[in-house]
Amino acid sequence: MLIAGALLVFPKLALGLSGFETGVSVMPLIDGGRTDRGHSPRSGGAPMGRVANTRKLLMTAAVIMSAMLILSSIVTTLLIDPADYEEGGKASGRAIAFLAHRYLGRGFGTVYDVSTVLILSLAGASAMAGLLHLIPRYLPRFGMAPRWAALSRPLVLVLFVINIVITLIFGAAVEAQSGAYATGVLVLILSAAFAATIALWREGHRGLASYTGILCLVFAYTLADNCRERPDGLIIGTVFTVLLILACAVSRSIRSVEFRIRHGYFADVDSWRLGPEIRGKKVHLVPIPSSSAGVRRKKVAEIARHYNVRGPFLFLHVNLLDNRSEFSAPLEVRLRKEGEDYVGEVFGAVAIANTIAYVSEAIDPISIFINLSRRDLMAQALRYLLFGEGETGLMVYTILLRYWDRTPEEDVRPLIFLMSD
Amino acid sequence: MDDHAGREVATHPWWKVIWLTGVDYFSSLGYQPGIALLAAGAVAPIATVALVIVTLCGAVPVYVQVARRSYAGQGSIAMLENLLEGWKGKGLVLLLLSFAATDFVITMTLSAADAAKHAIENPFLQSVLGPHQVIVTLALLTALAAVFLKGFTEAIAWRPPRRCPTSSSTSSSSDAGPWRSLRTRRCSPSGTPRSRGRATSQC
Secondary structure (H helix, E strand, C coil): CHHHHHHHHHHHHHHHHCCHHHHHHCHHHECCHHHHCCCCCCCCCCCHHHHHHHHHHHHHHHHHHHHHHHHHHHHHHHHCCHHHHCCCCCCCCCHHHHHHHHHHHHHHHHHHHHHHHHHHHHHHHHHHHHHHHHHHHHHHHHCCCHHHHCCHHHHHHHHHHHHHHHHHHHCCCHHHHHHHHHHHHHHHHHHHHHHHHHHHHHCCCHHHHHHHHHHHHHHHHHHHHHHHHCCHHHHHHHHHHHHHHHHHHHHHHHHCCCCCEEEEEECCHHHHHHHHHHCCCCCEEEECCCCCHHHHHHHHHHHHHHCCCCCCEEEEEEEECCCCCCCCEEEEEEEEEECCEEEEEEEEECCHHHHHHHHHHHHCCCEEEEECCCCCHHHHHHHHHHHCCCCHHHHHHHHHHHHHHHCCCCCCCCEEEEECC | CCCCCCCCCCCECHHHHHHHHHHHHHHHHHCHHHHHHHHHHHHHHHHHHHHHHHHHHHHHHHHHHHHHHCCCCCHHHHHHHHHCCHHHHHHHHHHHHHHHHHHHHHHHHHHHHHHHHHHHHCHHHHHHHCCCHHHHHHHHHHHHHHHHHCCHHHHCCCCCCCCCCHHHHCCCCCCCCHHHHHHHHCCCCCCCCCCCCCCCCCC
16 A cells, blocks of 8 residues: 555656766766777777676666665655645755754755755756757757757857746746656656667567566656646647747748758769769750650650750759658769760759759759649648658749859859740 | 767766766755655655666666667667658657757756755855745856856867767758869769668768
8 A cells, every 4th residue: 555655656756767868978978998999989889898887887876876865765754844844844845955954063054055056056057068969969950050059159048048937937946846857857768768679679689678668668657647747847848849840940941942962972983074064054954753765855855846945955863862851961963975965863862943953053054944833832832841842943943043142153044944834 | 870970089987977977866866855755755765765666677777778779979869760760750859859958957947946945045045045046046047057158068078079960061061052062072983882862861
């Protein structure tokens, strides 16, 4: 009965699980000893010495903390009156300090107070430093400009404002914030357990995977119970999610008209030799959905029906990345000559229009012939943002315009023909 | 897989590094016993034992596994990011990032609030600070932000290096002009063999 009751209140204590994520994040600092002497980060494979020492670190920290938690819990339960530890009581939020002052005198109590204030300040500083390096690490992948996210001072100001708002909401009460804290800690620990389970399962360690799977359930129960009783953390987390999604969506749509190509390179020597031949008003750029001879012939006939075009064509077939949620990627270019015309295949594109614009700026063609899609523009805009497809012709024009606006040098501008079919 | 080829950082024996983890972990002793008491009353020690069991038999083994797979310090978020492709993975990361932010932000506000509590209840400081818990907390948070605005990040030697090369190079090159980058790349005509139409989900 007693134990069942204790297990029921356990979720409220879950914030005592904090610190493990930090334990892993400081891993690069841990010396691997003799085992890792020959280890190179490029060769792959885990530095086993460092992993083993991290295990020692995690275990030692957990044992020290466990001992302190149990001892402090016994001492505080036995020595503090219920009236004192209630919210607003003298011992609330400072149970050990309360005992130190009462039984060991003001001098020792003050020493304890000072050291607690110091270590709590360091905890705050480490949390701030952790966030300042977590955010720039992930947000650029969402199309958030690295220079925005990496500017640590504006980020500090944003976090400062958030801190102030949250402190005012909770009235700076220690106990009131514990639920939200536990939620954050539990989400991280649950995600760690989940990631470990999947990784172990894939590696064939079925036994261990089942064990961590059960742990997932334990943490999931704890999290659910916590969120039910104190939804503060869930609310704060949701607000952060919405803010982050908005920030990323805005940033990504603004930046979607950049070239979004880190760099381009030729795939082989032949392409590299052909490269200079097509630069500088030498060819007409014709993007096509497939580079087969039939499609090319049809396209030439279609263009010849409406325009009197001289000069070779460069047929460009853009192969998109499988994962187009990426913001940018390097581009691989293959060129070959077919009769008078050239055929270009590019691989690794995140969006069709940006790639065409990029190639156009790279070779300065005489003109570009692009088909219109006959579809709803709003839907096309969404398809463009999410999957890099969409109303290509108009987007190429938009991207090129932006680029011309932003670059100081004299622009060599191609004619752009938008063809309805 | 993650890009582990980061720049080298000075390493230290694990029993020194433990105190960095400790500031986050051990500092919760300031408020944890009180919260346990309030939640569990007289059975607080038993609930604490349950917590200790979950810590030793749950959290430690899980994070040992995470440590084995994310030894460059990316933690579980990076591990999960690699499990799901495309927008699903991105959405999950955003969600986890938000809750990690919740964790870190509350670490700051809770630590500041508890530090303020210790300060205003101290008999020597009581007369100076008065009962202004909120004001002292806000002052502490302001001091924290001020220190970081002055450039504490640069001063923290233990800050793990950025792993993902994209974070510094994503946009800078795309605006430098395609012409120049194609031309400079021309110098290595052989190119690097790359899996076509597919890139690693990372970066």
